[in-house]
Amino acid sequence: MSTLTTDQIARVKATVPVLAAHGTTITRHFYKRMFAHHPELKNVFNQTHQISGSQPETLARAVYTYAANIDNLGVLGSAVSRITHKHASLNIRPEHYPIVGRHLLGAIVDVLGDAVDKPTMDAWEAAYGQLADIMIGAEARLYSGAAWTGFRPFVVARKEIESDEIASFYLAPADGSPACSFEPGQYLSVKRFVDELGVDQPRQYSLSDAPNGHWLRISVKREAGREDTPAGHVSNLLHDGVEAGTIVHVSAPMGDFTLKRARTTPVVLVSGGVGVTPMISMLSTLLAERSPRRVTFVHACRNGRVHAFRQWLNDTVAAHPNVARAVFYEAIDATDRQGVDYDFEGRLDLTKLLAQGGVPDADYYICGPVPFMQAQRDALVALSVDAGRIHTEVFGSGTVE
Template structure:
């Protein structure tokens, strides 16, 4: 591997503002170039994110961050780990990186033209090789520790409606072997062929049960059309076309948003909407391990109709003195029972539940829409919680 010289590092860093200004244009063109030359890669990349522009924008931000910090890559450690888990879940392999590099650098030249001189292009070529080797090394360790390689056939042994929007699928290995282990909070990728697109499409779903080797459970929200956004291709296929006996292909569990099971200090799980899925796994694991940690489960949703795992959570809280819950309904309906289905009306407000949510030395796990997590994180920090004790999960695109 060729090492970046000091001058080349300076050239890459100097071009960071270019990606701030033109990055989305470059990355959108990059994907068009790459898919034209390698249409098989449409099976790997989320085509909905391509159409919405979120994937090109994510890549542009990642490239900008890399260029801006080329002389101090240590600050990108968390982002590298996050992306590596996404890549490993999608079975991104070393042979994909030269393809990406060739078309990414080609897109830079296509978009910027004569503004890119040869020394700058040479510097970016070496910089990309450095990044590719970094990612390949991190991903290799993930593959080595994974329960299996690539996508493995699983059979749906049970399908259970959790709410008007969320349905759970219990997945057991088609060959009858163990489902393997995972860390509560992790996710898997599931692929389905989408007729409308003519390609397989992977989607990542959090595991929503404790690890026990019998099955893996995912709980999928049906994504309806919103505004100009189309309904979710895979989520609707799962709800409407996948039942008991159907075989789906599943990646090994990945994800760095995981429950630390070693301390005895309190744990507070805060979720919004479908963000309840990894929290259900964390709570189920703590209960299965008969943990005596003080556990607070805080959840927000609209009302009973969309409240997944409602009866299960009621039973856990009633049967385990160390588990307390605080459920907020934003749109209470006449059939919703205060004190049974929910505890508070409105959005999550930590001021109303400080006595159970703010615990000394507690670890906080947040999952839900980005704005929701930002709001809860800010509220916790404002109340003196150490930011290092606040852990968040981010859904959506995050792939280089």
């Protein structure tokens, strides 16, 4: 990997204010430009995020962060890890990087025009090449350790309804081979053709059980859509059109939000809504390994109608003295029973919950909507929990800091 010169670094850093002001305009133009020249890449990128604008905004933040830290790339380690796992799950290959680079740099020139001179663009070309080399190398290591590469056919062995919003799909290799192992907390990419968009669309879903050699289970929330958010194309296709016997194509397990299995510390699993799925995998794995670690399972959802895996959690707590639960319902239904279905009314408040009886030196795993995760992280920091013990998962366009 080539090293940037001092002048190149200075030129890239000098563009930081410009990226702050025009970054999203550049990245929106970049995607339009790239898709116009390479429409086949629409099969790789989430087109819903293109429509909503969240993907261009995310890329703009990433480009800005890279430029701002071009002289101290070590601080980008966690972000690079998360992105490369996502890329490997989507089967991003080295040949994609020159395409992205050509159109990203072209978009900068198209939008900024004479505001950037040739030496600055040369510096950005070198900087992009450096970043591409880092990403390609990291992704090559992930591919070399993956159970398979690309998308592979699996058959739906079973489908189960877990709540009004969530269904589980038990996926077995279509060729009859054993299901691969994985780290609890990892996810799969599932690819389905979306007629409305005219392209394949991959989506990531956390594995929701312990490795067992027979099947890989994902539990998918139907994204019905809201006034400001379109309905989920793939989640609705899975709920409405995928039954036992259906063939789906999936990538190998990826993701660096994983249970630190070698540790002996207590574990606190904190989830909101469908964020419960990787927590089920983590707890199931600890149970399968007969781990003596103390586990506190903290979950928040609206009410019992959308509370997936409720009975499983109740049975688990009853059978394992080292497992405790704290379930919060924000909008209780008349049929919801305190002490049976839920424990607390209202939004999850870790500050109150843990201040009354904290879990010293625990590792905290958090998954849910980005604002939810940020609130829980802030609460833990306020309780003086070391940042190295706080682990969060982010699939989409948000970040948690």
